[in-house]
Amino acid sequence: MKDGPDISLIASLIGDPARANMLTALMSGKALTATELAAEAGVTPQTASTHLARLEQGGLLRFRKQGRHKYATLASADVAQLLEMLMGIAAQAGHTRSRTGPRNQALREARVCYNHLAGTRGTQIFDHLIGRGLLIEQGDDLSLSLSLTPPGQQFMRDFGIDLAALDRGRSPLCRACLDWSERRSHLAGSLGRALLSRIEDLGWARRDRDTRIVSFTPMGQRSFDALFG
Known part of the structure; x- marks a missing residue:
């Protein structure tokens, strides 16, 4: 087993077409809901929620809650x-x-x-x-x-x-x-x-x-x- 950062995890998260579409949509700097990102990715809201959870766990995006809604943004400028x-x-x-x-x-x-x-x-x-x-x-x-x-x-x-x-x-x-x-x-x-x-x-x-x-x-x-x- 090699030491150091595991780039394969990040690559696999970005490499999925649906997740790549979601991340690209967030490049505008605008916070989007899971429903909006599902439309961007062309998947169902349920599938989008699974993808978004993985992206959050991987450190690529974060959520902000406002009222009853949650909005996703890219985790950082990096x-x-x-x-x-x-x-x-x-x-x-x-x-x-x-x-x-x-x-x-x-x-x-x-x-x-x-x-x-x-x-x-x-x-x-x-x-x-x-x-x-x-x-x-x-x-x-x-x-x-x-x-x-x-x-x-x-x-x-x-x-x-x-x-x-x-x-x-x-x-x-x-x-x-x-x-x-x-x-x-x-x-x-x-x-x-x-x-x-x-x-x-x-x-x-x-x-x-x-x-x-x-x-x-x-x-x-x-x-x-x-x-x-």
Whole structure:
């Protein structure tokens, strides 16, 4: 018997098609009921309850109770990052479940990855911040970390981001998340979440809660490109 973490358990939980569909649906960051997840997975509510119990026991999701209802969410941002990476591997290997169409292209352009912006627009933010020296990468591939430079901190404040409030939170400020469609990094962490919220508050874009697509208005596209290059 080998020592160390048992990745086969996690792989088996994600590997079931019904459970994979449930987890993917939760990538929107929205809490869903067992009935809603059953519809996403195409299974009966009873079967969905069994799958959800296994996912909870495996540490991939958690439940929140509100009134008479229980809502499922992904257990953490780490789970979302794992799913995003698996999507990238699947896409690179050609394992897709439908033909490429307008919805697929919209997802590649801009989408929600748990609670931050992904797709072409997400990597555009990351590349701009790195290119201007507002965000720097430190360490090596095994222990890579990101941090805002003083000009980067001022850039965020000017954009209306309350960095002091983010620093008081428990989540890391900056994290790199491998984008499944771009195969490059986009920005996660509490700063990534705050940037998406600010973009929505300004009316530049809105998220589709059913598909994860983030749709930019024409004005929003121009403003986004003017700020992020």
